[in-house]
Amino acid sequence: MKRLRKVKILATLGPASSEEDMIEKLHEAGADLFRINMSHSSHELMRTLVKRIRAVEERSGRPIGVLCDLQGPKLRVGKFKNGTEQLEIGQTFTLDNKDEPGDNTRVYLPHPEILEAVQPGHRLLIDDGRLQLRAEKTDGKSITCVVVNGNKISDRKGVSLPDTTLGVGALTEKDRKDLDAVLAVDDVDWVALSFIQRPDDLAEVRKIARGRVGLMSKIEKPQALECIDEIIELSDALMVARGDLGVEMPLESVPGIQKQLTRACRKAGKPVVVATQMLESMISAPVPTRAEVSDVATAVFEGADAVMLSAESAAGDYPVEAVSTMAAIARRVERDPNYTGIIYAQRPQPEATGSDAISLAARQIAETLNLSVIVTYTSSGSTGLRAARERPQVPIIALSPVIQTARRLSVVWGLHCVVTDDAKDHDDLVDRACRIAYREEFGKPGDRIIISAxxxxxxxGSTNMLRIAYIGSDGMSGH
Structure with missing residues (x-):
């Protein structure tokens, strides 16, 4: 299955897409990897979904990535006597540690870490920002606020704290249990970490995971942007989670942050996924809005590795159409006359290593000589990442003897991953690359390819060789 685009599509599974035949349809429509949201999935369902994805993978013959998204700390207010209360702008409202139903003057906040961390002047956003409070007085047991915006509050609504750094880590007790269950499956490739605030939030997960899964940090807190370079360095990939980011920061700042994060990840050679509300209207409509098409196109023009569907594929009425639409937008953008210039303008300088120099040279030679494909042998995945970081005009085939590496690279821009044994010798290395390029329809007899190994x-980690080869009449190397 050869994709005619470089950007990857990450589709979330849910009630509308949990059956094996639907997962297969989504894969055929263009989904390169699948997200299992642990906020809504039991351990049993997670294991079932992974099995179904692997069955689809077996039939398709293509490595498919699986990402499990941990819920992270969900902060919510308690309940009200009447279920909901009307508030007035300018009135006082208190959040406290008394486990009693609330009224229009106070509510229980079952999070002592918030009561201790919030300072006077800090904002508290309730229900995705529909109600905005400002802390006036705090004593560690209660926060007395003034209502700044909005007038309604109801049971168990979420609390966002754009100005407050919480002392708790990103892993809750539920997350630890979910992470243990995910690691026990041994068939999951990525774990996404919600509400990362600081580099330390990654340390505990890194220790537990011990390299068995890639760590994808979701950037949805303003605090994360203050130390973003360190977070990128400690992460294996990033997700720009624009939903919560748009609650905690001014909406108008989100597009600029998206660009900043996409470019920072490209520079670091780490995959970046742009997520949330990309084709939101397709939850209930068979076609997207023009604005949504522009939104997906912007992420593709910017060089994001992957774009994500959430409720559109998980719970919407048109999951297959949403994936097909996203794939069609990506293909069209990548053929746009302006695309190459925009991608080239952001090209980072290679690092001063032999492997980076080889990846740069492979791209330059492939483009100068108009070769059919770059074939790169990658065991750990790092050579594949370096090849993708160059964003070449020609396709990239990543050959790996390790199925886990091929699956993990399914999120990376432009990589067509193939699982194959290690070459026996130099001749086998060249023949194998030519044979696979021919079989996967990236080259025909007489075409030239370039191989890095x-x-x-x-x-x-020893990429030190470049070789140009001809595809022979039988698909083998013409040397």
Missing amino acids: GIPIGTP
Whole structure:
């Protein structure tokens, strides 16, 4: 299955898309990897979904990535006597530690860490920002606020704290149990971490995971932007989670942050996923709005590795159409005359390593000689990431003897991953690359390809060789 686009599509599974035949339809429509949201999935359902994805993978013959998204700390107010209360702008309203039903003057806040961390002047946003409070007085047990905006509050609404850094880590007790269950499956490739605030939030997960899954940090807190370079360095990938980011920061600042994060990840050679409300209207309509098409196109023009569907594929009425639409937008943008210039303008300088120099040279030679494809051998995945960081005009085939590496690279821009044994010797290395390029329809007899690999063969992190080869009449190397 050859995709005619470079950007990848991450589709969320849910009630509308949990059956195996629907997962297969989504994959055929263009989904390269699947997200399981642990906020809504039991351990049993997670295991079932992973099995179904792997069955689809087996039939398709293509590596498919699986991402499990941990819920993170969900902060909510308690309940009210009447279920809901009307508030007046300018009135006082208190959040406290008394476990009693609330009224229009106070409510229980079952999070002592918030009561201790909020300072006078800090904002508290309730129900995705529909109600805005400002802290006036705090004593560690209660927060006395004034109502700044909005007039309604009801049971168990979420609380966002754009000005407050909480002392708690990003992992809750539920997350730890979910992470243990995910790692026990041994068939999950990525774990997404919600509400990352600081580099330390990654340390505990890194220790537990021990490299068995890639760590994708979701950027949805303003505090994360203050130390974003360190967070990128400690993460294996980033997700721009624009929903919560748009609650905690002014909406108008989100597009600029999206661009900033996309470019920072490209520079660091780390995959970046743009997520949330990309084709939101397709939850209930068979076609998107023009604005949504522009939104997806912007992420593709910017060089994001992947774009994500949430409720559109998980709970919407048109999951397959949403994936097909996203794939069609991506294909059209990547053929746009302006696309190449925009992508080239952001190209980062290569790092001063042999592997980076080889990846740069592979791209330059492939484009100068108009070669059919770059074929890169990658055991750990780092050579594949370097090849993608260059954003070449020609396709990239990433050959790996490790199925887990191929699956993990399914989120990376432009990589067509194929699982194959390590080459036996230099001739086999060239023949295998030509044969696979021919079989996967990236080249025909007489076409030239460029191969990057490490000698001695099978040594991770030793990419030190470039070779131009012809595809022979039988699909083997014409040397």
